[in-house]
Amino acid sequence: MTDFSIIGKPIAMVDAAGKTTGAGKYADDFKLPGMLIGKILHSPYPHARIKSIDTSGAKALDGVVAVITGEDAPNPYGILPVGHDETALAVGKVRYVGDHVACVAAISEEIAERALELIEIDYEPLPAWFDPEQSMKAEIDLIHENRPHNIEKDYHHVFGDPDKGFADADYVHEARYIANEVTHAAMEPHCTLANFELDPHTGKLGRLTVWSSTQVPYYLQHKLSLVLEMPMSQIRVIKPLVGGGFGGKSEIIPLEIIAAVAARAAKAPVKITYTREEVFWAHRGRPRTIIDLKTGVKNDGRVTSVACKVIQDGGAYCSYGVVTILYSGALLGALYDIPNIRYDGYRVLTNKPACGAMRGHGTVNVRFAFESQMDEIAAKLNLDPAAVRRINLLKPPTVTVNGLRVLSYGLPECIDQVITRSGWLERKGKLPKGHGLGMACSHYVSGAANSIIRSDMPHSTVNIKIDRDGGVVVYTGASEIGQGSDTMTAQVVAEVLGCDLARVKVIAADTDLTPIDLGSYSSRVTFMAGNAALRAAEEVKKNIVSAAAKRMNCPPEDVIMRNDHVYKRGVVPGDHDPTAAEILEEKDAPRGRVDGQILRGSVLQTRKEEGPKQHMSFEEAVVSAIDFHGALTGTGSYAPPAEARGGKHKGGGVGPSPAYSYSAQVAEVSVDEETGEVRVHKIWAAHDCGRALNPVAVEGQVIGSVWMGLGQALEEEMVWKDGLLMNPGMLEYRSPSSAESPDIECIIVESIDPEGPFGAKEAGEGSLAATIPAISNAICDAVGVRLRESPFTPERILAALRAKKGMKRIEMTESVDPTAPATFREHGGSLWFRGKGPLRDPLDPSRQPSRASAVLGGKQ
């Protein structure tokens, strides 16, 4: 069936009105009687032992109701079962500047802030680790005692025979690439409101309700249960409107637990909203990544082998780190046909805020390296970069050497589309001086095939209830975070039931009301919750159809639900010409208004007087179905098929997905050779999303991904000085403004996945990774410098241009040549290194001469 009535149509988001008028409620918009404001005290040290905490001064301040510290909720938790290394507030030790130490709940923000100043803490500073390559050598002063050498996790994967692959290669290319640290910068800062109800029988604190800006209400409910030692059934998590997540709300952020602990201590509702600076500290963004990549190719560009070593500067806690480092290796596969892969991944702990999941989780930085290297190889072998990509395409259906099953594969068409639209063949190499074109590809999972918490439970479940009013209420745990999950759910259900979209009301992400859904991360919602919604709607439909069949005196197969009506096959209502298309158009009522709503009594009355019906309104059919079946409900759930769950190797659970999205992009840039400034003129982005359920939403996601990639490519970078974030705000952490945002031409490629709902796959993440290398390849095309470190700031580009021309160099940092980074400074940062910086433990590695000389590349 390709003749859809709602699927595939550009439809406004069902929650758009509240967001655009300001009427919509985000977590911070909620207020409860007697509500207190919580403020958190953060660590000023990157690594220190807490010798004592004295909260008596704060407690004595008028207006302060409760002050809590780590001892009030010492149970460790973490998003991954293997990484339960966090506590709500620090217990015994702080591990980064900004670590959460204490919380005050007071009657106003100002009083709470003043109370923080009265908390006295005696710290014993410890040597801290800032550079991951140094941190990996640590023997003492470990960040977590159970993580030797500060290595959170390392993996060493071999697929096929990489050595033989390199031996068979005609040419082997090897280089080091660095992608500096970036963060989500979602518009809405994190916010949580927690409230305990009194138990009517005991008078003690009973059930807990939490409103939180989260992508994962179910995991939050689970971790709250763990830390508060309460059964999950006593905890209700409600996700209001969320102002963007991008992965930054895809795990439990400390304030979410702290608010609940504070509410328990204060016996009053407590709301905490992070300042923007606190959002930067909570972080969970994309780690600075050092990638040593080696690729062997035949003379025609065919890849014979890939060896990749990745070091991720993960910050002070595990977070999603183990998954990130696994994605970085696993997603070397499933884009191109690579017969042999060696992967060595190191997730390293450092005394900085924890990195976690961020849009394109795990794949983005390695993709930057890989796609850059593809172009370097193409240049070396004098091949067209597009040809090198085409010769390495997969031939699906297939299972890659590292166990990833690929069914639908629109990459070839994506490449064709961007080549054609950008005029690649005619224009490449013929643009004016300083102008260039670059291309790159990327892909992403449509949900992880294996859940974080190992179990056989479905990944998504959706319930539907239809009552006599004809309203279709869909209960889904899927979290709308601005990506359009509620709209997608409504569309899928309306399409299956053939009803008006306005009938469908989506109740989402409230753990008391909605069935479990793992949440909005790894681009899983459309594929998994979409499939669950589809199945739930089909179950309901079956009951409506069977009742309607009886009323219309026909077999159920002949019942057609379409355009808010129920028809009997072959019978055309009224005097109309009996073509299906006209039947369907005739009843296409405007959205937002339900035609012919019938009261229950009148339906019953008419029915008594009538014989078998030829067609019915949706309400009539619903009433019949309820009369016949007693109630009209349906449930659908989704779990990925066993054959999509990946290989059996250690860590093989991360990377497999029921389907992969594909993207190909061409960027057109110009570079000012005197200043190093880059202007991106246009990006053509073709994205294979299976089927575009809502094309305008797909375009929005692709444009957003490209734009976020643009930020990482050119401007965004978290800069550190001895563990202190130099740019913890939206002024100095520079997400692109609209002024320099290029024209983005989004081309939707529909490969129609055999398992996706109506053939759909993910659209929200896969396009991000291609943008960074597309821009870097375009810069190289424009001015002949290969940038192996992002972001490509004007000074990095100018330094590279100067180095190429043998001109007077621009000193970026002491002895780091950005064109060939062989030695490394502390995480990010081109200039901070010379500042005096904060006072720290004298044994800090950054204070040691040996480290200094390593940083200076021995040229001091």
Place this chain on the structure above:
Amino acid sequence: MSLPSFQLLRPKTIAEAVALLAEHDREVKIVAGGTDLLPSMKQKLFTPPYVLDLRGVSELRGIRDVAGQGVEIGALTTLSAIEHASIIRKDYSVLYEAVRTVASPVLRNMGTLGGNVCLDTRCLWYNQSLLWRKSCGFCLKKDGDLCHVAPGGKFCWAAFSGDTPPALLCLGAEIEIVSSHGVRRTPLSEFYVNDGIVRLRLAPNEIVTRVFLPASAAGWRGSYHKLRIRGSIDYPLAGVAVALKMNQDRVADARVAITAVNPAPHLVKDADAQLIGLAPDEGLAERIGEMAARTAKPLTTSALTPEYRREMVRVFTKRAVVACAN
């Protein structure tokens, strides 16, 4: 971060304003558009008991063309009003170019010319939250006794980061300053102090009320070039203003000024002597660029390396001179 509590003073006239200033003296901060002061107050860089809100003083608003004398701009005039004033665009193009680059359109609707002229100096080690500064160690400019930019030094290098002052310096602008003791008028070039802490020759009881653009500078060709990473929002990481009075293809008079690379905006000394009487070409523009680069003393007060920023002062000056000459 909450705004620290304070008492808001809302005068309706300049006389009331200066009387209130005289009364509260050092305990008061003046707010006009608030785009500079309010974020800093949230960061607890200022915790004044009183804030004097000038927005009710309507006589401080507006652009007036005074026949034969030039143009007067009230200190409370918003940057967007200046941007959209045809006389500025026509006669004082360097100011037009500079004012359009300030922050973003939304901020220009709030920010005022007086605020931009009196902007606090900026430094990445200073414009941070209280906790950040505590963690780092306080600096000379606020609560501390050391400089993170130039360790060991006792001089504050926080950079003056306004966009309009270099343009105003190029135009030979003067400003009117009022206090309870009276009115004084001073060339803008004598208003700034090259010290990140002292900043301005402005007593705590004084208000900048008007900016005068002389008639003699009307019609000068102007160009402003701003270094920033984003296309909008950002403060300048370096900025160059050039204004040339042309007589056919020869320079009759000239001024070059730079911003964001020193604690004060500076006129480039002797740039006029180099330019007057000549028809600027690449080579001459290059020499002026080098003079400007020598005037720039950027340090690690902002993003991008000082080396790069100084280099851009050179390149931008060269380009601005060429742009004006053509």
